[in-house]
Amino acid sequence: MAAVDVQRVNGTSHVGDWPDRYYHVDQVLDRPGPRTDPSFMAGDGVKDFLRNQCKILVIGAGGLGCEILADLALSGFKDIHVIDMDTIDISNLNRQFLFRPKDVGKPKATVAAEYVMKRVPGTKVTPYYGKIQDKDDDYYMQFNLVICGLDSVEARRWINATLVNLVDPENPESLKPLIDGGTEGFKGQARVILPTVTSCYECSLDMLNKPTAFPICTIANTPRLPEHCIEWASVLEWPRVQGDKKMDTDDPEHIQWLYNIASARAKEFKIEGVTWQLTQGVVKNIIPAIASTNAIIAASCCNEAFKIATSSAAYLNNYFMLIGTDGVYSYTFEHEKRSDCPVCGGESLEVSVPRSWTVERLIEMLVEKQDIQIKKPSLSTATAQIYFQAPKQLEEVTRPNLEKLVSDLVPDGGDITVTASSLPFSLSLRITYV
Amino acid sequence: MSFSESQDLETATTAIQSQPDNKTRRYDRQLRLWAASGQSALERARVLVISASALSTSLLKNLVLPGVGHFTILDHHATRPSDIGNNFFLDPDASLGRNRAEEAVRLLGELNDGVEGHADTRDIADVLALGAEYFSGFTLVIAVNLDPSLVEQLSTLLWQDAACPPLIVVRSAGFIAEFFVQFHEHDVIESHSETAPSLRIDKPFPELLDHALQLDLEHMDPTDHGHIPYVVILVRALEDWKREHGGSPPTTTADKRAFKDAVSALQRHQDEENFSEAVANAYRAYTTTGVPSNVQALFDALPDQLSPARPFATLVAALQEFTKQPPYALPLSATLPDMKSDTESYVALQKMYGRRAEKERGVFRELVNKLSAETGSVIARDVVDLFCKNAHGLFGLQGKRWGDLDTSRERLVELLAASPRETATHLALSALSTWLARHSVAHAQSNGSAHPNSQTSNTELRPTEEDLLALVQGALGDGVELGKEVQDAVGEAARAPTADLPNVAAFMGGLVAQEAIKMITKQYVPINGHCVIDLVDTWTGVINA
Numbered sequence: 001m002a003a004v005d006v007q008r009v010n011g012t013s014h015v016g017d018w019p020d021r022y023y024h025v026d027q028v029l030d031r032p033g034p035r036t037d038p039s040f041m042a043g044d045g046v047k048d049f050l051r052n053q054c055k056i057l058v059i060g061a062g063g064l065g066c067e068i069l070a071d072l073a074l075s076g077f078k079d080i081h082v083i084d085m086d087t088i089d090i091s092n093l094n095r096q097f098l099f100r101p102k103d104v105g106k107p108k109a110t111v112a113a114e115y116v117m118k119r120v121p122g123t124k125v126t127p128y129y130g131k132i133q134d135k136d137d138d139y140y141m142q143f144n145l146v147i148c149g150l151d152s153v154e155a156r157r158w159i160n161a162t163l164v165n166l167v168d169p170e171n172p173e174s175l176k177p178l179i180d181g182g183t184e185g186f187k188g189q190a191r192v193i194l195p196t197v198t199s200c201y202e203c204s205l206d207m208l209n210k211p212t213a214f215p216i217c218t219i220a221n222t223p224r225l226p227e228h229c230i231e232w233a234s235v236l237e238w239p240r241v242q243g244d245k246k247m248d249t250d251d252p253e254h255i256q257w258l259y260n261i262a263s264a265r266a267k268e269f270k271i272e273g274v275t276w277q278l279t280q281g282v283v284k285n286i287i288p289a290i291a292s293t294n295a296i297i298a299a300s301c302c303n304e305a306f307k308i309a310t311s312s313a314a315y316l317n318n319y320f321m322l323i324g325t326d327g328v329y330s331y332t333f334e335h336e337k338r339s340d341c342p343v344c345g346g347e348s349l350e351v352s353v354p355r356s357w358t359v360e361r362l363i364e365m366l367v368e369k370q371d372i373q374i375k376k377p378s379l380s381t382a383t384a385q386i387y388f389q390a391p392k393q394l395e396e397v398t399r400p401n402l403e404k405l406v407s408d409l410v411p412d413g414g415d416i417t418v419t420a421s422s423l424p425f426s427l428s429l430r431i432t433y434v
Numbered sequence: 435m436s437f438s439e440s441q442d443l444e445t446a447t448t449a450i451q452s453q454p455d456n457k458t459r460r461y462d463r464q465l466r467l468w469a470a471s472g473q474s475a476l477e478r479a480r481v482l483v484i485s486a487s488a489l490s491t492s493l494l495k496n497l498v499l500p501g502v503g504h505f506t507i508l509d510h511h512a513t514r515p516s517d518i519g520n521n522f523f524l525d526p527d528a529s530l531g532r533n534r535a536e537e538a539v540r541l542l543g544e545l546n547d548g549v550e551g552h553a554d555t556r557d558i559a560d561v562l563a564l565g566a567e568y569f570s571g572f573t574l575v576i577a578v579n580l581d582p583s584l585v586e587q588l589s590t591l592l593w594q595d596a597a598c599p600p601l602i603v604v605r606s607a608g609f610i611a612e613f614f615v616q617f618h619e620h621d622v623i624e625s626h627s628e629t630a631p632s633l634r635i636d637k638p639f640p641e642l643l644d645h646a647l648q649l650d651l652e653h654m655d656p657t658d659h660g661h662i663p664y665v666v667i668l669v670r671a672l673e674d675w676k677r678e679h680g681g682s683p684p685t686t687t688a689d690k691r692a693f694k695d696a697v698s699a700l701q702r703h704q705d706e707e708n709f710s711e712a713v714a715n716a717y718r719a720y721t722t723t724g725v726p727s728n729v730q731a732l733f734d735a736l737p738d739q740l741s742p743a744r745p746f747a748t749l750v751a752a753l754q755e756f757t758k759q760p761p762y763a764l765p766l767s768a769t770l771p772d773m774k775s776d777t778e779s780y781v782a783l784q785k786m787y788g789r790r791a792e793k794e795r796g797v798f799r800e801l802v803n804k805l806s807a808e809t810g811s812v813i814a815r816d817v818v819d820l821f822c823k824n825a826h827g828l829f830g831l832q833g834k835r836w837g838d839l840d841t842s843r844e845r846l847v848e849l850l851a852a853s854p855r856e857t858a859t860h861l862a863l864s865a866l867s868t869w870l871a872r873h874s875v876a877h878a879q880s881n882g883s884a885h886p887n888s889q890t891s892n893t894e895l896r897p898t899e900e901d902l903l904a905l906v907q908g909a910l911g912d913g914v915e916l917g918k919e920v921q922d923a924v925g926e927a928a929r930a931p932t933a934d935l936p937n938v939a940a941f942m943g944g945l946v947a948q949e950a951i952k953m954i955t956k957q958y959v960p961i962n963g964h965c966v967i968d969l970v971d972t973w974t975g976v977i978n979a
Contacts, residue, residue, distance in 0.1 A: 023516035024488070027930035028608050034925030035970050067940065070522050074488075074936035091462045094499055097545055121526050185467050186948060186958065190972075222661070224780040225772050252453040260450065269777045276451040277458075281466065288466040292496040292951065295944030303937035303969050313609060313970040320972050324948045325626060326959040330974040 017122060022047075025076055028312045040311040050076050054309050057143040058082045059132055059159060061108040063289050064149025064181050066098045067298030069112055072147075073120035075306045080116075081126045081143070083135070084109040089250070095291040132159055137166055140176065145308060147301050148180045151287065153208065153373075154422055156180060160193065160201035161343045161425045167196045179304050181297040185288040186324035188297035191335070192304050192316045195344065199318060199335040202343040202425075206371040207335075211285075226266060226273035230282045233261035249284045258283060296322060342372075342427035348415060352432045353406060359387055360402040366418060374427065377418045381410055390421065407433055457548075464500050471624075472955035473501065477548075479573040479954045480504040482599075484558055484588075486511075486534035488934045489606060490578045491523035491542060492943025497950060498545045505542075506572070508554040508561065509535035520936050558584055566591045566598060574950055576602040579934070582867045589616055589836035600953055603836050604946055605863045608930025610923060611942050612863055612966040615949055617833035621746040623820055624957040627827030631767035632723040636683060638669045639766065639790045642783075646670040651700060659702060661776040663783050664712035668719040671697045671712070684720045693720060708774040723763045729753070732830045740809040746830065748811045749821045752801040753828075756794075764825040765794040798822050831962045839964065839977070840864060843911045849977055850910070854919040856966045856975035862923035865905035866931055869897045899928045926970060938969055945974070 022029075029047055032040050040046065056077050058068050061084035072080055086108050088099045098115040099108070109127035116125050128135075132155060140146070140162060150156050160178065168174040178193040180201060193200050218224070219231045238247050238258065248254050259279040266274040280286065300320055307315045316332070323329045340349045349372075353362060359379065366377045379386035386409055387401050388394040401409065410416055410431050418427040458465065465473060479502050483490050486509040494505055513529040521538070529537040535553035543551045554561070561568055562584065569575055569592060577585055585603055592598040593616065600617035638646065646669040649662065675693055676683060684693040694716045701709035725733070733754045740748050756765060768791035770784045802818050805811070821828070839845065839860070850857040874895055902924045903916060910916075945965065952960040963978040 018515050018519075020514065020516040021519035024520045024930075024933045024935055027933035028935065031929055033609070033929045033970065034922045071937050071940050074520055074522060090456060090459045093460050093546075094462075094464055094501075097495055097499055100544070119522055119526070222776045222780075224775060224777055256452060263450065270781050271777070276454060277462070277466075280462075286463070286466065289463040290467065290496075290951075291499040292944045292947035295492065295496055295940050295947070297944075299937045299940035299944060300969075300972065303941065304972070306937060307970075316972045322974070324945075324958075325628075327961045328945060328949075328965050328974055328976060332971070332973045 017051075022076060029310060033313060036313055037311055046310045046312070047076070050306075050309050051078050054144050055079045055081070055142060056305065056309075057140070057146045058149070059146065059155070060084055060149035060151075061098075061112040061127075062086065062092065062149065062151065063095050063291075063294040064183065064298045064301070065108070066096045066112055067294050068147055068149050068181075068302055069098070069116045069125060070120075071299055071302035072305065073116050073123040073125070075302060077305075077309070078123050079126075080123065081128065082109050082113055083128045083130065083132055084112075085129065085131045095289055095294055097291065137162070140166060141174065143176060145305050146176050146178050147305055148178065149298060149301070150180075150182070156201050157205075157423055160195075161423060163193075164195040164200055164344050165424065177305075177308050179301045179308075181301040183289060183293045183297050185290070186293055187322060188293050189319065189321045190297050190300035190304065190316070191319045192308070193318065199337040200341060200344045203338040203341045203345070204319075204335055205373060208370070210370065223265065223269050223271060226262070226271060226275075226278055227282050229262040229265040229269070229271060229274055230258065230279050232265055233258040233279075234283045237261050247283075249280075255280050255283065293322075293324065296324075343425050348428040348430040350432065351429050352434050355405065355407040355433045357406050358403055359406055359409070362406050363387070363402075372427065374418060374420045375422065377420050377427075380417050380419075381414065382417075384409070386410075386416065406431065461501060467626075468951075468955050468957050472951075472957050475955045476951065477501055477503045480506075480571065481950065481954075482506045482508060482569065482572040482575045484508045484575070484577045484580055486517075486521075486524075486538040487578055487939070488517075488521040488936060489604065489939040489942050490576075491521055491538050492939045493576065493578075493604075493946045493950070494538075494542055494943075495523070495545065496943055496947030498542050498549045498551070500951070501546060501548050502954075504550045504552070505539075506552040506554050507535040507539055508556065508558055509533070509538075510555050510557045513537055520934055520939065522936075558588075562587050562591065566594070570598060572599050574602070574953055575599050576604065576946065576950065578604045579606060582871050586837065592616065593618075593835050600833075601836065602946060602949065604942060605867060606934060606938055606942055607863060607866055607927045608933045608935060609938060609969045610859050610863065610926050610967065611938055611969075612860055612964050613942065613946055613949070614836055614964045615833070615953065615960060615962070616836045617831070617953070619744075620831040620833060620953065620956075620960060620962075622827075622829040622831075622956055622959055623746075623817075623824050625824070625827040625829050625959050626957060629726070629826065630771065631769065631826040632763065633665055633718060633770075634723050634761070634763060634766060635665060635668045635672065635719045636721065637723050637761040637763060639761075641786050641790065642666075642669060643673070645786065647673060656702070657776075658779075660706045660708060661774070661779050662708055663773050663775040663779055664708055664715055665770075665773065665783065666779075667697065667700065667709065667712040668715065671700065672719045683722075690716070690720055711774050723761070725757050725762075725764065726826055729764065729825065729828055732828055733757075735830060735832065740805065740811070742809055742811040745811050745813045745817070748805050748809055748813065749802060749818065750828070750830070752798060752805050753821075753825060755801045755805075756798050765798050765822050766791045767823070767826065768792070795819060795822050829959050831960070833962060840909065843909070846910055847914055850914075850920075853975060853977055854917060855923070855968065855973075856964075856977050858917075858919035858923040859966045859968055860964055860977060861906045861909060861920065862902060862927040864909065865902040865924065866897065866927040868905055869901055870895070870931065873897070896931055897928055899924050902928055922970075923968075926968075938967075941967065941969060 031042055054077060058065055061082050087105055088103045088108055090104055092099055098112045103111045107129035109129045113125035113127035117123055163176050163178050166174050175195060181190045182188060214228055214231050219228050223229050259276050262274045262279055304315050307313045317334050319333050319335045321331045339345045340347045363377060366372050366374050376389045378388045385398055387398045412433050414431055416429045416431055418429060481497060481502055483494055486507050511534050512531050513524055513534050518524045518526050518529060523538045523541040533555045535555055539551040539553040577588060589601055592601045596618040600615060602613055602615050604613040646666050649670060684690045694713055697712050697716055732750045736751055737747060740751055768788045770787050799818055806813055906920055949960050952958045961976055963976050965976050967974045
């Protein structure tokens with residue numbers, strides 16, 4: 001008696017629907033608001049697209065992903081795919097509400113998909129337990145929209161570049177709106193990227209907080225903070241003592257070892273404050289995360305997806321930033337496209353370097369510079385290879401160039417192409433000398 | 435990340451810890467924000483939410499997951515098909531026809547074994563008739579889309595006594611929403627302010643000054659020279675400057691530039707990063723350390739008479755006494771930021787700051803003791819120390835009553851001119867709430883979403899834009915022009931008057947839960963006023979009533 005009668009379907013039938021199921025959502029789909037675009041097809045047309053045709057991809061089934069999947073399903077998206085390469089950890093349970101203690105160790109994507117399908121009947125959630133890089137252009141081409149709830153910059157850069165590359169000006173279907181969310185503690189942001197049209201993820205790379213990096217000489221010689229002692233344990237002592245054994249920051253025994261070493265070092269230098277939690281936080285680069293902030297940002301992403309899919313209201317142009325530490329502060333603005341963006345800009349990035357710089361120094365700059373941040377870059381000109389990280393033989397052949405001056409290899413105003421295996425694009429640098 | 439000061443060197447380095455227990459691991463990502471003290475406040479909290487709507491369960495989810503102690507949902511309605519359609523915490527296989535509160539409590543309970551949930555299936559109108567006692571058993575009360583006359587009753591009941599719990603009133607319709615936190619006073623010791631406390635370079639304490647003056651900068655060994663912490667460099671440079679300028683610090687722009695140049699001149703070569711840091715931080719030497727504005731505001735708001743019921747005021751008064759003595763600043767913070775230096779010099783400086791901070795904390799404690807004795811307050815020593823440690827980031831909010839904003843036409847007109855879209859959205863939601871209360875079936879209205887079971891009668895429950903505009907005009911008074919912002923907000927309210935959209939419910943659930951956590955833990959700073967949102971143009975705003 002208590003189950004909703006899914007048989008009593010009327011009008012355009014949707015699997016699993018019951019009368020009044022969409023009582024709430026239909027109020028904004030049956031009529032426009034004052035700011036709704038005239039192209040909005042109120043009523044059955046828009047409902048049919050949302051519920052029967054639209055296919056959406058969710059990347060990440062973690063803190064944001066769990067919320068995103070539930071919000072999308074309740075909003076009426078029925079064909080949802082989700083990718084996540086992680087398994088469930090106990091520390092996820094304070095916010096990733098589709099998981100229970102019994103699920104610890106299982107793949108996030110699979111457990112999340114099953115849970116949402118159970119709670120929101122008629123929704124098909126297709127999980128993929130693996131990496132986004134496993135999938136090719138054909139796979140991404142099948143979706144109307146992509147939403148990202150990721151904690152990795154690298155993965156975001158990859159999907160952003162992939163979706164920008166996918167755009168074929170002859171085929172409007174190839175433009176996949178990308179909605180990206182991120183949180184840290186009480187803060188977060190959501191943005192809408194229309195690949196090649198609006199500012200893309202790569203355009204805003206310099207907005208990221210600079211990761212805290214401690215100079216190696218501080219770690220080795222003049223530690224002052226507990227963090228310096230922990231870095232000493234993980235960066236210098238682990239490889240020295242453990243040799244080739246790979247450090248697994250999810251292994252409590254490894255953390256314990258690092259903590260013990262860091263504690264001893266701290267004691268030697270009379271530095272206070274090395275704790276187990278701090279050790280884990282530093283080596284795993286843990287970012288505080290709570291359910292409420294994830295709920296806000298995920299809802300914001302899904303609301304944009306809903307508005308794009310239905311045209312029931314204008315979508316975000318293009319960046320929403322929220323800070324909840326001191327009252328509720330938010331800022332909605334248009335982030336500008338960068339004409340020298342290596343992914344969507346088309347122009348070379350102008351870089352001015354001293355004539356005295358070696359290739360090695362240039363590489364160091366490419367790794368560190370806020371708007372570039374390319375780990376392990378390979379460099380070449382139109383006519384010659386400068387330095388390649390891989391394959392091994394090529395690395396060996398080009399290694400002597402590291403000590404050469406850039407100015408001996410590239411003329412003033414010349415171009416260098418930078419590539420990296422982790423990024424599906426190349427960066428074009430125009431070098432001038434000072 | 436700063437280290438814990440309470441942990442002395444001996445325990446920090448000899449007591450070997452092992453992997454934390456399961457509970458600490460489960461809550462790890464939030465403990466890094468509000469620590470054990472915040473967590474224990476959360477676990478002691480009892481939250482009442484009125485209605486089991488989608489928005490209500492969204493916000494409760496965000497309190498159950500981090501481990502709130504207890505929650506009660508008060509809702510006498512049976513679950514309708516439309517409820518299952520937008521609420522993740524109702525079960526399509528089992529909930530239909532059953533009480534909404536019971537079903538939601540059951541499903542929310544699955545999220546966290548450590549949380550106690552209770553369903554109260556009485557009608558809120560009946561509970562209100564029983565008086566304030568029921569509500570006094572809670573830490574926080576949250577009313578979601580409740581009939582305006584019931585909100586009026588509830589807010590009056592909870593306002594009559596400062597010991598009653600704070601009340602959060604939430605309203606939403608389609609893409610627009612707002613919430614308001616009603617409280618008398620809210621004190622924040624741990625605001626997690628991002629403003630660093632003063633290092634007091636301009637007012638160095640004796641040991642620091644002596645240390646800086648003893649340095650033989652000219653003849654110092656090059657390694658030592660390259661490792662003097664910038665704080666010490668600046669203290670020295672400032673003293674040298676003052677000696678040459680009749681005891682005055684740099685004041686004019688030209689002075690400041692000259693001072694920077696003087697610091698720069700001390701650098702032997704470019705590689706001395708400590709001197710580069712000193713130049714970059716030179717402003718700290720010529721910025722006068724005084725009482726920050728947030729703390730001055732607390733001094734200004736002190737009552738004439740201190741009472742044992744408000745220990746925070748006694749602490750603030752003691753702090754004011756402290757700042758009336760030289761060096762006319764807050765007690766020194768023991769936290770020293772990282773700076774280029776060798777271990778020995780840095781740790782020595784850290785210890786110097788630690789000793790001085792300890793001494794000033796002692797002075798502060800005495801001032802508190804004196805005032806406590808006079809006023810009959812009893813304040814635990816760890817609270818005094820916590821207050822002292824966080825002195826630079828203190829906040830004290832004076833709250834307002836729900837509905838105050840709407841009692842003054844003049845104020846509304848002013849606000850509409852100053853923050854048009856925010857005020858317009860508030861007015862549209864007020865108008866809608868009034869209209870629905872007048873027109874809907876009283877019984878269905880009294881809780882949560884106000885719609886009847888069948889979609890066919892929807893039209894009867896839909897106000898026209900004109901209906902709502904007339905109510906807005908009534909609130910503002912004749913002759914006030916209703917601009918585009920009002921038209922836009924009213925249009926959205928009339929479009930979806932009873933829609934509790936899943937995304938808006940989740941968004942509001944997150945925002946309200948954040949404020950609830952801030953109120954409960956007394957950490958971070960909650961909003962004071964109406965927080966308004968519009969998810970058509972994706973913005974939030976605060977109207978300070």
